[in-house]
Amino acid sequence: MQAFTTLTGLVAPLDRVNVDTDQIIPKQFLKTIKRTGLREGLFFDWRRKKDGSPDPNFFLNQARYQGATILLTRDNFGSGSSREHAPWALLDQGFRCVIAPSFADIFYNNCFQNGILPVVLQADEVLSIMKDVTGTEGYRLTVDLGDQRVTTPDGAAYRFEVDPFRKDCLYRGLDSIGLTLQHEAAITAYERRRKQDAPWLFTDVR
Amino acid sequence: MAGSTLLDKIWESHVVRSEPDGTTLLYIDRQLVHEVTSPQAFEGLKLAGRRPRRTAATLAVPDHNVPTTDRKLPIADPISAKQIQTLEDNCRDFGITLYGMNDVRQGVVHVIGPEQGFTLPGTTIVCGDSHTSTHGAFGALAFGIGTSEVEHVLATQCLIQKRPKTMEIRVDGVLSDRCSAKDIILAIIGKIGTAGGTGYVIEYTGSAIRALSMEGRMTLCNMSIEGGARAGMVAPDEKTIAYIKGRPLSPKGDLFEQAVNAWHKLKTDAEARYDVTVTLRAEDIAPQVSWGTNPGMVVGVDQTVPDPKTISDQNTKHATERALEYMGLTPNMPITGIMIDKVFIGSCTNSRIEDLRLAASLAKGKRVAKTVHAMVVPGSGLVKQQAEAEGLDRVFREAGFEWREAGCSMCLAMNADVLQPGERCASTSNRNFEGRQGAGGRTHLVSPAMAVAAAIEGHFVDIRNWP
Numbered sequence A: 001m002q003a004f005t006t007l008t009g010l011v012a013p014l015d016r017v018n019v020d021t022d023q024i025i026p027k028q029f030l031k032t033i034k035r036t037g038l039r040e041g042l043f044f045d046w047r048r049k050k051d052g053s054p055d056p057n058f059f060l061n062q063a064r065y066q067g068a069t070i071l072l073t074r075d076n077f078g079s080g081s082s083r084e085h086a087p088w089a090l091l092d093q094g095f096r097c098v099i100a101p102s103f104a105d106i107f108y109n110n111c112f113q114n115g116i117l118p119v120v121l122q123a124d125e126v127l128s129i130m131k132d133v134t135g136t137e138g139y140r141l142t143v144d145l146g147d148q149r150v151t152t153p154d155g156a157a158y159r160f161e162v163d164p165f166r167k168d169c170l171y172r173g174l175d176s177i178g179l180t181l182q183h184e185a186a187i188t189a190y191e192r193r194r195k196q197d198a199p200w201l202f203t204d205v206r
Numbered sequence B: 001m002a003g004s005t006l007l008d009k010i011w012e013s014h015v016v017r018s019e020p021d022g023t024t025l026l027y028i029d030r031q032l033v034h035e036v037t038s039p040q041a042f043e044g045l046k047l048a049g050r051r052p053r054r055t056a057a058t059l060a061v062p063d064h065n066v067p068t069t070d071r072k073l074p075i076a077d078p079i080s081a082k083q084i085q086t087l088e089d090n091c092r093d094f095g096i097t098l099y100g101m102n103d104v105r106q107g108v109v110h111v112i113g114p115e116q117g118f119t120l121p122g123t124t125i126v127c128g129d130s131h132t133s134t135h136g137a138f139g140a141l142a143f144g145i146g147t148s149e150v151e152h153v154l155a156t157q158c159l160i161q162k163r164p165k166t167m168e169i170r171v172d173g174v175l176s177d178r179c180s181a182k183d184i185i186l187a188i189i190g191k192i193g194t195a196g197g198t199g200y201v202i203e204y205t206g207s208a209i210r211a212l213s214m215e216g217r218m219t220l221c222n223m224s225i226e227g228g229a230r231a232g233m234v235a236p237d238e239k240t241i242a243y244i245k246g247r248p249l250s251p252k253g254d255l256f257e258q259a260v261n262a263w264h265k266l267k268t269d270a271e272a273r274y275d276v277t278v279t280l281r282a283e284d285i286a287p288q289v290s291w292g293t294n295p296g297m298v299v300g301v302d303q304t305v306p307d308p309k310t311i312s313d314q315n316t317k318h319a320t321e322r323a324l325e326y327m328g329l330t331p332n333m334p335i336t337g338i339m340i341d342k343v344f345i346g347s348c349t350n351s352r353i354e355d356l357r358l359a360a361s362l363a364k365g366k367r368v369a370k371t372v373h374a375m376v377v378p379g380s381g382l383v384k385q386q387a388e389a390e391g392l393d394r395v396f397r398e399a400g401f402e403w404r405e406a407g408c409s410m411c412l413a414m415n416a417d418v419l420q421p422g423e424r425c426a427s428t429s430n431r432n433f434e435g436r437q438g439a440g441g442r443t444h445l446v447s448p449a450m451a452v453a454a455a456i457e458g459h460f461v462d463i464r465n466w467p
């Protein structure tokens, strides 16, 4: 996994609440057996008009947001399906950070597994940045995971909270399976204990 | 002593180790696997040269992509076929049990777990699928995970977690005639909203919950995720134990007795505290119909479509306007005035035998409206077999419903069962997101009884006073 330390990047605004993962990437793109190449499916139904042509009003189709690496959006982003294709598609499009007032749990987890930093800011902070983003072409933010701080071009800084363990893994780009495997002895000891207490859980499922 | 909640008890018995900040290595007893969210996990294992730690704790089934028409024909969509083939190859290479497409035990992953006795009280169960919350009906801690975590569980049989907060949702009283678990859970989501449960595990309590059958409890827990909660649970009782007894994968003989003794202890102690409690009265719950584009946008069938003009909160107002536009509905129109084109009875929410029995009893001797296309998709091959043994398929066919093979089908329309743009569907599934059942399609979430009545009348009706 790619480490995340600090990122200064162009911000793209998605001014909608409750964006679910069915919208982030619709089902027809879930048939792949790969993690890559999902950019084409990102916000697929919102990107085009009814006749199939690109919708010039949608931010991803606008020249000014090309190359954006930070997505700024509203409450409860990533609700619904657990599909990790959602963060894969965001990553494939170039997003490394999503800022919102709140996230759905599974999506929030999935971001950390893929080197994307989900940042929770206050709703009024998000709204105020949203206004600046739409009002200023080329608007960029700096997101510093070490300091847990988002800094605006005029120097205003917003602090955010992040779980220390997750922060550490993302900051160093650690492989979480590798970390868990270091506790192999503890897992084996647990299984031995558990087999005594709850032997019915250790029968085969075939 | 403060006492423990059901969640506390299950959590504590699964801690492998924990850090002072609460970061916990949690043991996972069981994992279910399907074709859509597993290929990248198996690929990850292969690339890292890792093997699954306990193949005997894992069960795999294809469900999302499978056709629900004639299974003897090859799958028309080559990409779907490839995904299913990939699951078969991976299960063979890694030694994981698979109920293949032509196995009678095949079905929607959250239907077959309980049906086979794979789902047991007091266990931790995961699957790369958000509706894993279904299995909480047995008093298990069951939640959906992403593909990276599927790989993590395969490799280590553990997950790195922090203990969630607890929310009690208490429903006392007696439901109105023909109202069901589906109406309870839709009413709950209408009340707490789609993010109301974020960060919580829900425990459903109260006399109306106790009165539900096991299948009703599965319907209830299934949609916990639509309220934002990763897991929902109901403490096990005699109904739970009776349901599990004798299932193919459930414990037998002495082991069963031993397990039952342990399961009896799985309840929240009287002195224990939840972080939050929400209460509802069963009597207040009318048959529910969703009108918008998330499951929280729902009202009783005796109400009207909301009017954005009367909403003061700007966010809710805009979201309502947008949803009404997508759904093609006018403010203040009665819900019973909404005409429908399609009816889908199926999905891991409502496709079990009791759902089908109830639906058939209401469809018997009636005819689906000429303007409506209706289909019934059983949750598993075994549900289908049982329904056919009881003659339910005949009742449905005679009433003009299509009778299909088991799978996810039009719940998310990854196979050939899809809504056309603008088509309006009464669906017993769990998600009414934009395009969920087909790009431009419009979904109204309802119970099986409401779906049947809508199929026959061509529009929604209040089943409490329907013939």
Ligand code: SF4
Residues within 6 Å of the ligand: B063, B064, B108, B109, B110, B129, B131, B347, B348, B349, B407, B408, B411, B412, B429, B430
């Ligand atoms: S029936 Fe629908 S909700 Fe359930 S597992 Fe299948 S696609 Fe998901």
